[in-house]
Amino acid sequence: MPGSRPKLEVCLSPALLNLYDTKDTVVVIIDIFRATSTIAAALHNGATRVIPVASVAECIDLGKQISNSITAGERDGKIAEGLEHGNSPSEYPADFVKGKTLVLTTTNGTRLLHMVKDAATIITGSFLNLEAVCDFLAKQNRNVLLACSAWKDRFNLEDTLFAGAVASLLQDQYDINCDSTRAAMYIYNASGGKDIISFLKESSHYKRLAAYGLEQDMEYCASLNLHPVVPILRGTELVVF
């Protein structure tokens, strides 16, 4: 019966976040290329926590304060000056990241994460942990907002595609009366749901990152369920649920 189920909505850009009520909601932060993919990989490979920060300066600062930490982040497709590592999920295998704190600065994803203030729960989602995210949501019995990080506030295809995947997989459990969600589901249907990377090769962000030679990275980000963890925000850090 519609109305008795919790609702599921999709926010297509941080610039539209003010239109949604996030109070008591589970918010899923989505930044497929590449923040939330890297977060899933690092935590699944044994990092104790990921601390997302907005600026390179803050990243360097925190890295000095925390023992056994890695500072990471890119600007314009290159490791940012003063940091040690990049924003690629493949850079964080278990033998490197296990037991460490990853201090990660990204632009779009981190900004959105810091914008959500009053949610019941904040988790991060990516194709690498799609099923784990869906399983988690299905057990919450709460309203859900799938929040796309976008690109400098511009709608992007990869985050929306992921939102459409989640909405399509969970549609029977939620009351969906949100045109953004319907649009995301149409886009997911158009992709066929399997060969994610071929579908995303047409996207602006793919083309932008491919120009930096990051094709393999994006292929990694488009792999399904390689890192089945649920990164959940506790205070200022993301840990495995």
Place this chain on the structure above:
Amino acid sequence: MPGSRPKLEVCLSPALLNLYDTKDTVVVIIDIFRATSTIAAALHNGATRVIPVASVAECIDLGKQISNSITAGERDGKIAEGLEHGNSPSEYPADFVKGKTLVLTTTNGTRLLHMVKDAATIITGSFLNLEAVCDFLAKQNRNVLLACSAWKDRFNLEDTLFAGAVASLLQDQYDINCDSTRAAMYIYNASGGKDIISFLKESSHYKRLAAYGLEQDMEYCASLNLHPVVPILRGTELVVF
């Protein structure tokens, strides 16, 4: 050759308009339910001009100043207090509207129209004049922004569907590197491009207006090429190009 063609972009909500450069661009204002549908109908049926205004007070005021004018507008699906007519395209047949000025107040569409300041040309689009709009754009050889009025800044399916129709019909003539445009085209593909109204019955706005008994109105708005005119903004009024 990509790059030598003008570009075509889609803005999904007035809240995202600041991300787009409208200078020297042809902007198509889209408010399918129902402002830009009503504008096409009224002008095609012989209204000399349509003056879109933001408030009911302004509408009443202008109506008094202009002889042979009709004041029109709705709030919450009913004719607004102090105005004479509603916001339905079927209310403006030739024997009523011919030779008159329609002063029309709407919320979403009018607001967006007034937000665009520096475009080369502003026209309005709807399914009722889809082909006329496409023919017009094809002759301009300029960058195009398809601007969706949305619903109180929220993404909506019907405006995006129309943007997808235009983009699909004109894709060979433009350089398209905009994920919003790709998304709109996927949505248009999903609709099949023919039975527009069946597709839109799932949309939030359809459900909202259907609750006011406006199903026939929306069916009218979903009819293809019934009013083949191009409403173009000259100063503060829309006239037939």
